[in-house]
Every structure is written in C-alpha cells, then in structure tokens.
Amino acid sequence: EVQLVESGGGLVQPGGSLRLSCAASGFTFSSYSMNWVRQAPGKGLEWVSYISSSSSTMYYADSVKGRFTISRDNAKNSLYLQMSSLRDEDTAVYYCAREHDEGGGTSMAHFDYWGQGTLVAVSS
C-alpha cells in the first residue's frame, strides 16, 4: 500500500525556518518525481515545488523561489522541504504528492497519491 506521511509542521515566527519531511513507503520511491502542494486555511490548492526522481531537476512556484528548497534522499525514501524567511502567507497545510508519469513526461503526469498533510503556521 502506498503511503506518504508528512511531518515537521508547527508554529514558527515570521522570518523563521522549518524543515518538512515526507516519508514514503509501499512503492519504489526512487522511480517517481515528487511534489509539495499547499493549502492556506479556507483557500484552494497551490503547487509549491517539484523534484525529479534523481534530483536532477527542481522547480519552484514564484511565491517561494529563493526561500524554499526541495530535496530528497532515495536511500531513506524521504522527501524534504526546507523553508526559510517564512512569511504569514506561508501559513498552510503542506501536502507531499507522488507524480505519476503516463509516459509523456510532466505534460501527461498527475498526482496519484497524496499525504495527509502537515500544518505550518507562521505567526508572531
């Protein structure tokens, strides 16, 4: 059974840092690209970051570029999101999501499994 379990969320002051983790199990983690998606309270889904299976390619939303860093450890079946210079508007539930490629690259991919999310609250 595929499982994605996020951890590391919590309350942090503006300007602070936090590292989120996503533990994967039930599939060959090293074969899949992964993403972080967030959802502010009462708002819609916002894509945050992408990392390819080998870590050769990373993408970021403009809203977090230069402040967040995505990484992975395939030996530990884990995905990470290092967040720094946090702002009030970064307050959200952060989900990790597995990206399934239908053979046409990202253009034909989708998020087939999601974690349960971890809440990050940025407030003084």
Place this chain on the structure above:
Amino acid sequence: QSVLTQPPSASGTPGQRVTISCSGSSSNIGSNAVNWYQQLPGTAPKLLIYSNNQRPSGVPDRFSGSKSGTSASLAISGLQSEDEADYYCAAWDESLNGWVFGGGTKLTVL
C-alpha cells in the same frame, strides 16, 4: 487569481447531472493533460480524473472528464450526497515550469 479559472460554486439535486468548467491557456490546458482532484471536507485531495478523461480504479463511472482547446470540464451524473466536496482542475504550465491549479469549485448537493 488562479491561473486556471473555475466557477467558485456549483449545485444540484440528487440524481441530477452537473458540470464544472476549467479554463486555461495555450501554455497549460492547451498543450498538456488536465487532471481533476476531489477534496472531501477535512481530507487530503484525491485523484478523480487524469489525462483529461481517464478514471483511476475505484472512481465511479458517474465521473467523466473532457477537454477542448484551452478548456476542460468535469461532469458528474447521478449526483449523490457523498459527492459534496471541492473539485480542482490542474495542468502543467510550460511557461511557468510548474503545476497550476484552478481556484476550486465547491459542489453542494441540495
């Protein structure tokens, strides 16, 4: 101000058919597959439709998707109370080099 545009709400009575639209541009829907996600209250999103019109195993055939040009739509037939949820469309955007989502549509079953 989402890149993909969805109506904020939709509604229908049990048994009815409802559709939810999703409008984008040539850099996202116009050139890439559209996926739909269902988010039940208090839960994580779940894949509902992928590659424009494909259903993952376990998703009832009451749910269907279509795409034409730079727009897509999700149709739900035989509406049931358990379909009450938020629905999001998504696609890869080649100009932004990132995934873009619609703002979400809250479906109410009257």
